[in-house]
Each structure stands twice: as structure tokens, then as C-alpha cells.
Amino acid sequence: MDDFAYMRQAMELAEQAAALGEIPVGALVVQDATGEVLGRGYNRREVDHDPTAHAEVLAIRQAALAIGSWRLSGCTLYVTLEPCPMCCGTIINARVRRVVFGAYDSKAGSADSVINLFALPYNHKPAVTGGLLEDACKEQLQRFFSGLREK
Amino acid sequence: MDDFAYMRQAMELAEQAAALGEIPVGALVVQDATGEVLGRGYNRREVDHDPTAHAEVLAIRQAALAIGSWRLSGCTLYVTLEPCPMCCGTIINARVRRVVFGAYDSKAGSADSVINLFALPYNHKPAVTGGLLEDACKEQLQRFFSGLREK
Numbered sequence: 558m559d560d561f562a563y564m565r566q567a568m569e570l571a572e573q574a575a576a577l578g579e580i581p582v583g584a585l586v587v588q589d590a591t592g593e594v595l596g597r598g599y600n601r602r603e604v605d606h607d608p609t610a611h612a613e614v615l616a617i618r619q620a621a622l623a624i625g626s627w628r629l630s631g632c633t634l635y636v637t638l639e640p641c642p643m644c645c646g647t648i649i650n651a652r653v654r655r656v657v658f659g660a661y662d663s664k665a666g667s668a669d670s671v672i673n674l675f676a677l678p679y680n681h682k683p684a685v686t687g688g689l690l691e692d693a694c695k696e697q698l699q700r701f702f703s704g705l706r707e708k
Numbered sequence: 709m710d711d712f713a714y715m716r717q718a719m720e721l722a723e724q725a726a727a728l729g730e731i732p733v734g735a736l737v738v739q740d741a742t743g744e745v746l747g748r749g750y751n752r753r754e755v756d757h758d759p760t761a762h763a764e765v766l767a768i769r770q771a772a773l774a775i776g777s778w779r780l781s782g783c784t785l786y787v788t789l790e791p792c793p794m795c796c797g798t799i800i801n802a803r804v805r806r807v808v809f810g811a812y813d814s815k816a817g818s819a820d821s822v823i824n825l826f827a828l829p830y831n832h833k834p835a836v837t838g839g840l841l842e843d844a845c846k847e848q849l850q851r852f853f854s855g856l857r858e859k
Contacts, residue, residue: 608802646794
């Protein structure tokens with residue numbers, strides 16, 4: 558499986574968020590050595606009444622439970638939207654080796670847009686690929702927001 | 709109750725983390741209007757295999773569940789150690805009104821030390837008081853680490 562195939566899976570997870578009326582963001586954590594998906598998440602902030610229930614956090618927590626360790630140093634995170642400061646911090650804390658994101662987020666994105674938190678002197682710096690399937694991920698978000706406006 | 713009394717409660721929570729062999733950090737979320745403690749947390753990263761199980765995140769999630777909303781705009785967070793980037797991001801996402809922390813953290817602290825994330829143009833800026841009971845909070849952490857060295 559390549560980056561594009563995993564990102565398409567993350568986009569499918571984002572559709573599950575949209576179906577709940579949540580902003581459609583999806584994420585998955587893949588074990589680099591095996592290609593196995595260890596964690597999946599989609600935005601559930603409203604339904605769970607949980608400010609931390611972003612796709613990335615849920616996927617990372619599930620993956621850490623799956624391997625029985627908070628250290629995901631052999632893993633890649635795929636997410637349809639540039640991570641916010643909370644999610645960038647979670648990526649740092651979990652020592653995620655590599656991050657691949659789709660659309661950029663000019664308001665909260667913290668892997669490039671508002672700031673690049675991964676360039677600061679914390680104790681871990683993941684590799685980052687931004688803008689993978691950018692247009693498709695952006696359209697998925699825009700479709701959701703134009704649907705809201707029509708209601 | 710005043711800030712000092714709440715911080716002492718956070719320090720008691722930190723002792724519960726130490727008893728589990730976890731770095732002793734404790735946090736609580738207080739409703740400003742009533743003084744009620746809505747959420748309590750202490751570091752459980754190792755025991756829970758959860759990279760997000762910092763004191764602040766656990767206290768914030770518990771408080772949000774208690775009021776049935778991710779928005780903690782009428783609340784103050786007390787924490788014994790300066791929040792890391794993940795926890796600062798969680799504070800922003802949960803719209804916590806005010807943050808009071810004890811010891812500074814030169815390695816990961818992101819409310820002042822490495823960077824002040826609350827000064828960046830995100831959609832929420834909490835009020836911050838740093839260094840409350842700083843020496844006591846610092847000693848609590850140092851006591852834990854010197855205990856480890858003696859083992």
C-alpha cells in the first residue's frame with residue numbers, strides 16, 4: 558500500500574464523521590514495518606462531548622493500546638487535514654515517526670500554516686509530508702460546509 | 709477557595725501519579741461561577757499505554773463530560789507543571805478561560821518556556837498565571853526523580 562491508498566482510507570473515515578454531523582476529518586496510524594493499520598479515528602468532538610476527540614488523537618490512542626505502548630516510533634500517521642496544536646503535540650508525545658496530511662488549515666494548522674511546531678526544540682521531530690491528495694481532502698471539507706449552509 | 713488551595717489539590721493528585729510510578733503531575737478543572745471541581749486528572753501515560761494521558765487532558769475530558777459540552781469557557785485549569793504543546797492545544801480547543809500552573813518546564817513547557825502557544829493567532833487565548841507554588845511543585849517532581857535514581 559502506498560501513501561495515496563492510506564490517505565483514501567483516511568478520507569473514508571472522514572465520511573463517517575460527516576454522517577454524524579461532525580467536521581469530516583479522518584486519520585489512521587500505520588505500522589511502517591508491516592503496513593498494518595493499528596489505529597483509526599474520525600472527528601467525534603460533538604457526539605462525545607470531548608474537546609480532544611479529533612481524528613488524530615483517537616487513531617493514536619487506539620494504536621498505542623493495540624501495541625501496549627505509548628511509543629509509536631515505528632509508525633506513520635495519515636490525516637486528511639493539517640493537525641492543530643493539540644494533535645501536533647500528541648504526535649510529538651507519541652514519537653510518531655512520520656506524518657502525512659491532506660488539506661492545509663490556515664486557522665489552526667500547526668505543522669506549517671500558523672506555525673511549524675515540529676521545528677521547535679521539543680524532544681521529537683517527525684518527518685512530514687503535507688498536501689497529499691490536498692484537493693480531494695479540501696473538497697470533502699468544503700462539501701460538508703456548503704451542506705451546512707443549505708440547511 | 710483560592711488559587712493556592714486548588715493548586716494544593718492538584719499537588720495531591722500528582723502524588724497519586726507518583727504512587728503508580730508515573731511522573732507526578734496533577735490537574736483540576738474548576739467552574740469559575742461555583743468553585744466546583746468538574747474534573748481531576750493525574751499523569752497515567754505508562755499505566756494506560758496512552759500518550760495523551762497527561763493530567764490536564766484527563767481533567768479536561770472529565771470536566772467536558774460532566775457538563776456535557778467540549779466548551780469549558782467558564783472554567784479554570786490548575787496544573788502542577790507548565791503544559792506541553794499537546795496540553796496547551798487541548799486548553800485552546802476546550803476554550804478554557806484561565807490556566808494556572810506551578811513549576812516551569814524548560815524542555816516541553818509551551819505556555820512560556822519553549823514557546824508561548826497562547827500568544828499565537830489561534831481562535832482562543834486563555835489568561836495564564838505561571839509559577840504558583842512553583843517551589844513546592846518543583847520539589848515534588850525533583851523528589852520523584854531522585855527517588856528513581858536511588859533505585
